[in-house]
Amino acid sequence: MISVAVVDAETPGNVGTIARSMKNFGLSELLLVDPPELDPDGEAYGFAGQARDDILPNARTVTFDDIVENYHTVACTATTNEDPANHVRYPATTPADLADSLQDVEGDICVVFGRERVGLSNDELARLDVICSIPASASYPVLNLGQAATIVLYELRELTVDETQHPEQLHTLAETPAVEGLHEEFDRFLGAIGHPEEKQHKARRLFRRVLGRAQPTGRETKTLRGLFRQARQRIERAEDD
Template sequence: MSDADEREGGHDDREFVVVVVEPETPGNVGTIARAMKNFGLTDLKLVDPPEIDRDSEAYGFAGHAREDVLPNADTVTLEEIIENYHTVGTTAITGEDARRHVRYPFKTPAELRESLATVDTDTALVFGREGTGLNNEELAQLDELISIPANPDYPVMNLGQAATVTLYELRSLFLDEYQLPDVEHERAAEPEIERFYEQFGSFLAEAESRDHKRERSERLIRRLVGRAHPTSKEVTTLTGVFRRATDLMEHADHSERERTGDRTDERDGEPRAR
């Protein structure tokens, strides 16, 4: 295949989508659609969007994206995105260290570009609301976080600006004229990873009685796995390990209850029925 053919056909089958959660103004949706068109993306997904018609600001701000990106935008739920994509959330307000684990660790868009350059995975870039961004509950469900370096006295950017800067930094992942490095490994499918999270949750239900500790551990493991980009084999192995550990703990707990019951019966002088 010639270089021209490779550029024309793209370099891989990875899918990148842009997700906007509860945008308040059609104009920002149009601005994001235009930025997508500028930097090589076409798949826009909206969670609880405002009404967008062809006479709205969205089409006025979209430029040539009014021809394809904007009219083809899908309305989805955030849950659907989490189930089917490697998710990258955007936030202006970050945690300073591991004690603020909901908004930490995070990457800059440039660091995310380097991280994803050699990983084969379908990825969703998730942007939040104009006024409040993504809330902690939403961020806790996402795999990775990015934050745009800005003036610490005023780090919050306009939604359209934030999307434009992010897509510019990531442009080499989307545009055909930029050749990606060879993919080093293929990331496990999202349903496999979600099954691991479910099994890890079952393990925690046996190992940790305090709700807040379990919730924090689940968020931390999601962040860890999100950064690691595990293969299908790795995720399957980890799921099996935690399944066996959970089974052993359940068996040990059952045996302990049986022993406790035997001693109680003997003290009462009533042999336990066999």
């Protein structure tokens, strides 16, 4: 199980934003160290989206010691100067590599985010197991707390999101009969608009190439076929009037 901890957050809205990102990417346990007041009518719940119904109300207030003692911890920090003389833990992993690095961890994991302005202190970083830093421009590497959490949790989605629960997100190609039906409707459309007969073969070949590269889904194919059919029928009705 992967939990998320927010240490000494100053802004309730950031806690709500993090809760929303947790909901987006399949996490449910939110731990708060020295949190601000989270008023059900305030910005934390306002920013939380559907996470206001379960993640925020069930958030647990804990101590930093609780996190260190009970979880394999990942410290998220904006520190980007990978200098072994200055960095508390060198080198830091990136969010893109984080999921792979946690695959074989036994026990519960906690991803820890620090304060809005100063992040986690060096003493806190030294007590956590892994350092994760988001690569950003050296001229302005500091991210908003909610943004940083969203990036990290997104990169953990292969460990937290069951993709089989979202089949509508998969790109399922249209079946061959449906595609051929679209080509037939396109042929009729060419005739309806009076496209020169000697050029129709070239137009059909071009359309087939474009459709082949597009690899449309069944729904896309059905929609295009319907559009060509409606256009053809309007043209034919206009000619009959």
